[in-house]
């Protein structure tokens with residue numbers, strides 16, 4: 001057998017899963033098509049335990065966050081590279097009402113544990129509109145995703161376990177306990193194709209709900225704030241005077257093209273947030289592999305147990321991938337069941353009814 005696992009797709013999902021299996025002593029071959037655009041290369045890479053206008057705790061944050069920190073730190077250490085950054089997230093209140101609502105929410109320890117007790121609003125005031133002050137979320141940060149992906153690619157390439165190719169299901173021979181691809185046999189095939197999965201005839205019946213997103217790259221001089229700032233949009237310091245601003249969410253025109261509308265929307269929000277001038281120097285676009293019930297899609301094919309999927313990471317790939325890759329690895333080793341909330345078994349009726357989701 002060529003390898004225990006053949007993984008298709010080297011975005012966040014494929015990279016995290018390949019590393020997880022490799023570190024458990026499995027032999028993994030990664031296949032990626034450089035010409036297919038990837039969500040991961042557009043991602044800001046932020047992990048944030050409290051999100052949205054309603055300051056909601058991220059699903060499973062208490063389990064995901066300690067896990068992701070250990071995971072990315074370990075990869076940094078082994079591969080001698082840096083891509084994990086910790087930062088608080090400053091959220092200026094939009095109004096006195098919002099201030100009151102948020103402060104009431106933080107009385108609950110499940111929210112309060114992620115909030116700084118004292119905030120120095122004056123630190124932000126010369127640069128950020130914050131007439132009502134703001135709240136600081138702790139336990140947050142960001143992963144420089146392209147740097148992480150590069151490090152993983154180099155690692156598998158060096159071991160001779162990386163193939164640059166477009167994987168076509170028609171070249172596949174599926175057997176009861178293995179698969180064959182290009183004259184080589186693999187124990188299992190795991191698809192990590194992100195937003196391209198709906199084109200895969202083996203998994204086109206899953207309930208995807210892709211979301212297009214755009215970000216801007218801006219330069220701001222004389223802006224010394226190194227924390228992430230968030231009010232409807234995020235402003236993320238990337239390097240010296242470079243910042244990323246995002247993101248948009250749209251469910252139509254899923255075409256990987258940046259738009260003037262997207263740029264105008266982000267600039268309008270940025271002007272409301274910033275007191276200092278900025279200059280737009282770039283724009284990015286990606287399609288988030290989101291799902292109808294906003295939970296990942298993980299597990300083995302209902303008819304072909306040698307074929308599986310690790311997808312549906314949606315808007316939170318950085319936080320979800322390490323924890324659920326480990327859970328999938330346990331499952332593949334026969335040690336633990338998958339969480340029913342992520343297991344694709346919950347959608348098998350769609351497969352058996354032969355109906356594609358609307």
Ligand SMILES: Cc1cc2nc3c(=O)[nH]c(=O)nc-3n(C[C@H](O)[C@H](O)[C@H](O)COP(=O)(O)OP(=O)(O)OC[C@H]3O[C@@H](n4cnc5c(N)ncnc54)[C@H](O)[C@@H]3O)c2cc1C
Pocket residue numbers: 008009010011012013014031032033034035036037038039040041042043044045046047165166167168192193194195196212213214215246247248285286287288289310311312313314315316317318319
């Ligand atoms: C604008 C934007 C901002 C975002 N910000 C954040 C953020 O701040 N924090 C966060 O956690 N998440 C964020 N996300 C979401 C994050 O990008 C995704 O959750 C994550 O990247 C999904 O990873 P993936 O590996 O499933 O998909 P992808 O990154 O798309 O990877 C799929 C890979 O598979 C390859 N591939 C597909 N089909 C084939 C095939 N047949 N053969 C060979 N290769 C194939 C593609 O080339 C690609 O490399 C953001 C997304 C967008 C668009």
